[in-house]
Amino acid sequence: MSAIEVHELKKMFGAFTAVNGVSFTVEDGEIFGLLGPNGAGKTTLIRMLTTLTPPTAGTASVAGHDIVQDADGVRKSMGVIPQAQTSDPELTAEENMVIHAKLYGVPAPVRQELMERLLASVGLEKFRHELVRTFSGGMRRRLEIARGLMHSPKILFLDEPTTGLDPVSRTNVWEMIERLRDQQKLTILLTTHYMDEADKLCDRVAIVDHGDLKALDSPARLKQSIPGHDAVDAEFENAPSGWAEALRGLAEVADVKAHDGVFRLSSHNGPRTIAALMELARESGVVVRRMSVENTTLDDVFLYYTGRGLRDEVGGRRYDVSHLYRH
Amino acid sequence: MKLYRISAFIERDMRKFFRSPALMVASMIFPLVQLIVLGYAFGGKIKGVRLAVVDDDHQAYSRQVIEKLQAIAAGPRTVSLVDYDSLPRAVSDLRTGIVRGVVLIPLGYSRRVQHDDNPRLVFIEDNTDQFLSSSLLGEMQLTVQQIDTPAIQPRLAQQVNLNVVEVYPYIDYIKYLLPGSIAMAIFVVAMIGGGITFIDDKARGLHEGYLVTPIARSELVLGLNLSGAIKGLMAGMVITGIGGLIAGIPRLWDPVRLGYLALVCGAAALTMIAFMFLTMVRVDDPLVPRAIFGVLNTLLFFPSGAIYPIQGFPKWLKWIAVVDPFYYTVHALRNLLLKSVGMAGIYKDLLVLLGMSAGLLAASTLLFKRQL
Numbered sequence: 216m217s218a219i220e221v222h223e224l225k226k227m228f229g230a231f232t233a234v235n236g237v238s239f240t241v242e243d244g245e246i247f248g249l250l251g252p253n254g255a256g257k258t259t260l261i262r263m264l265t266t267l268t269p270p271t272a273g274t275a276s277v278a279g280h281d282i283v284q285d286a287d288g289v290r291k292s293m294g295v296i297p298q299a300q301t302s303d304p305e306l307t308a309e310e311n312m313v314i315h316a317k318l319y320g321v322p323a324p325v326r327q328e329l330m331e332r333l334l335a336s337v338g339l340e341k342f343r344h345e346l347v348r349t350f351s352g353g354m355r356r357r358l359e360i361a362r363g364l365m366h367s368p369k370i371l372f373l374d375e376p377t378t379g380l381d382p383v384s385r386t387n388v389w390e391m392i393e394r395l396r397d398q399q400k401l402t403i404l405l406t407t408h409y410m411d412e413a414d415k416l417c418d419r420v421a422i423v424d425h426g427d428l429k430a431l432d433s434p435a436r437l438k439q440s441i442p443g444h445d446a447v448d449a450e451f452e453n454a455p456s457g458w459a460e461a462l463r464g465l466a467e468v469a470d471v472k473a474h475d476g477v478f479r480l481s482s483h484n485g486p487r488t489i490a491a492l493m494e495l496a497r498e499s500g501v502v503v504r505r506m507s508v509e510n511t512t513l514d515d516v517f518l519y520y521t522g523r524g525l526r527d528e529v530g531g532r533r534y535d536v537s538h539l540y541r542h
Numbered sequence: 543m544k545l546y547r548i549s550a551f552i553e554r555d556m557r558k559f560f561r562s563p564a565l566m567v568a569s570m571i572f573p574l575v576q577l578i579v580l581g582y583a584f585g586g587k588i589k590g591v592r593l594a595v596v597d598d599d600h601q602a603y604s605r606q607v608i609e610k611l612q613a614i615a616a617g618p619r620t621v622s623l624v625d626y627d628s629l630p631r632a633v634s635d636l637r638t639g640i641v642r643g644v645v646l647i648p649l650g651y652s653r654r655v656q657h658d659d660n661p662r663l664v665f666i667e668d669n670t671d672q673f674l675s676s677s678l679l680g681e682m683q684l685t686v687q688q689i690d691t692p693a694i695q696p697r698l699a700q701q702v703n704l705n706v707v708e709v710y711p712y713i714d715y716i717k718y719l720l721p722g723s724i725a726m727a728i729f730v731v732a733m734i735g736g737g738i739t740f741i742d743d744k745a746r747g748l749h750e751g752y753l754v755t756p757i758a759r760s761e762l763v764l765g766l767n768l769s770g771a772i773k774g775l776m777a778g779m780v781i782t783g784i785g786g787l788i789a790g791i792p793r794l795w796d797p798v799r800l801g802y803l804a805l806v807c808g809a810a811a812l813t814m815i816a817f818m819f820l821t822m823v824r825v826d827d828p829l830v831p832r833a834i835f836g837v838l839n840t841l842l843f844f845p846s847g848a849i850y851p852i853q854g855f856p857k858w859l860k861w862i863a864v865v866d867p868f869y870y871t872v873h874a875l876r877n878l879l880l881k882s883v884g885m886a887g888i889y890k891d892l893l894v895l896l897g898m899s900a901g902l903l904a905a906s907t908l909l910f911k912r913q914l
Binding site: 262265266267268269287290291293295297298299300301302303305306310314315317318319320346359362 | 544546547549550553554557558561562746747748749750751752753754755756757913914
């Protein structure tokens with residue numbers, strides 16, 4: 216039995232299809248990423264799996280519990296860190312943890328020991344008696360991740376764990392997620408719209424767009440799956456006519472695009488293409504003014520599978536009252 | 543239903559409550575200010591109202607009338623007298639508000655008294671102000687009654703006398719108002735705790751964190767409502783203490799009565815928070831509870847009999863009172879604070895309040911959305 220099994224899961228809001236019948240499985244101990252722009256359906260998908268929204272059609276199970284028939288079973292076996300900051304700013308870190316554990320009926324001795332261990336593992340043990348409203352965004356997120364583990368779940372859902380965090384906090388959260396997976400043998404499903412996050416953290420990545428699952432594999436294999444996975448950019452002093460065609464004939468080159476005097480070569484092997492290009496330039500008496508090579512990123516993969524980049528989110532009714540609670 | 547989940551919610555809310563003194567103070571200041579201002583504004587005896595006297599008679603019996611009026615001006619000081627020569631001038635001043643009533647002693651008044659020929663005095667009142675005119679009318683009727691009473695009583699009394707027995711010592715208006723202020727303190731806590739912070743927590747996303755736990759709908763609803771009721775009970779008892787001291791309630795610290803007061807405040811708090819919770823159970827916009835605060839306040843406080851007896855209400859307003867938890871709260875608190883009756887005076891109100899809260903909580907549980 217896999218940790219998470221999703222079969223033809225679908226969600227409609229009126230006539231709008233947010234999730235269009237997706238299927239995948241997440242294996243035990245895996246970090247699985249749902250990668251997509253805002254509005255792709257990631258949050259709706261995670262909300263269905265975490266019993267916050269009922270699906271329109273299809274089935275899914277979490278730790279063997281059906282998300283509709285046995286929602287309580289799902290709730291008991293998972294930890295969820297929603298996108299919204301759900302820790303209570305008017306409580307201390309410790310109180311947030313303890314009250315959460317009480318909701319799961321974690322016995323008092325276990326609670327105390329677990330809380331200390333988890334606060335230490337997210338690096339907040341020094342701040343346990345501080346009110347959460349004094350915390351930075353990154354500290355709050357780490358506290359929420361620790362809180363989500365207070366009932367020792369085997370599966371953890373993280374909805375955009377680093378959105379809105381500064382680069383240092385992001386790195387902290389990444390390290391923490393990896394450490395938790397290794398130490399606690401957790402299965403983690405996370406959503407993100409950051410390509411680097413998916414690349415760095417996830418064993419497997421599902422690319423989601425317009426409610427559809429466009430591709431699913433490990434980051435490395437996803438990058439290999441698209442034609443020309445390195446990009447070589449070059450500018451020349453005196454490129455002759457037909458130069459693009461000449462470049463197209465070079466070793467490992469899949470495609471050549473020219474724009475404003477910059478030639479972009481899609482290559483299956485960057486270094487070999489560069490060597491061939493230098494050779495050709497020397498033979499033809501063409502002077503290379505500038506040259507650079509970029510490895511394929513998940514951005515390229517994303518662009519390839521969806522045909523476009525990020526876009527703004529529409530919908531999502533949330534009122535912002537945070538200004539009322541700023542201290 | 544698991545008690546430990548409900549108690550976890552109560553613990554959370556109590557910690558938050560004691561950590562934000564602003565909420566506590568805000569919930570107490572409004573009712574106390576209302577008690578003091580309304581209590582003293584409405585409660586005072588009317589004094590120094592300018593009363594015009596037009597004496598067209600100028601004989602012995604007209605002087606007797608004026609002496610009686612002067613006695614009122616000197617004693618209870620309800621009125622201060624202003625002499626006028628002509629009735630038209632006095633009436634003109636009545637219209638412009640310079641005087642608030644005119645007493646006319648008509649020409650030939652003394653002669654009619656002497657001949658037992660239906661003597662008459664005329665009282666012209668400015669009835670745009672009901673409170674003033676009824677108080678002046680009272681004084682005038684008293685004056686006429688004194689004039690009518692013979693100096694030497696007949697041996698066989700033929701008149702029917704009404705003996706008035708006051709069961710309780712004199713009740714100031716501020717004492718009469720105190721139960722309403724206590725109910726108001728409970729209502730403000732219900733409004734802020736049950737309405738505003740509930741919706742704000744929803745809007746801030748805090749609720750999402752609870753919805754993913756195995757907590758049941760009924761546990762969430764009960765946890766939030768019971769913690770609100772405890773807060774309301776505390777606010778009610780604090781205002782009972784402070785307000786009781788301000789209003790001068792005798793034997794305020796009688797422990798048995800305090801016990802009954804706590805019962806009523808607790809039941810009232812549970813009902814009001816449950817009412818507020820049901821009103822807000824499907825609301826997401828944080829502006830809504832703030833916007834309807836004034837409406838609910840007016841709709842619940844004024845028809846409750848807290849400041850004016852409901853016997854004076856039109857039928858539709860009486861119906862509001864019947865379903866208004868304030869009404870039962872004020873009634874029970876008045877029985878305890880002003881009349882010192884025990885359980886016998888409050889058990890019906892308690893039953894109604896508890897019945898109402900059970901119904902409201904059941905409806906809230908049905909309507910509460912367990913999902914987003």
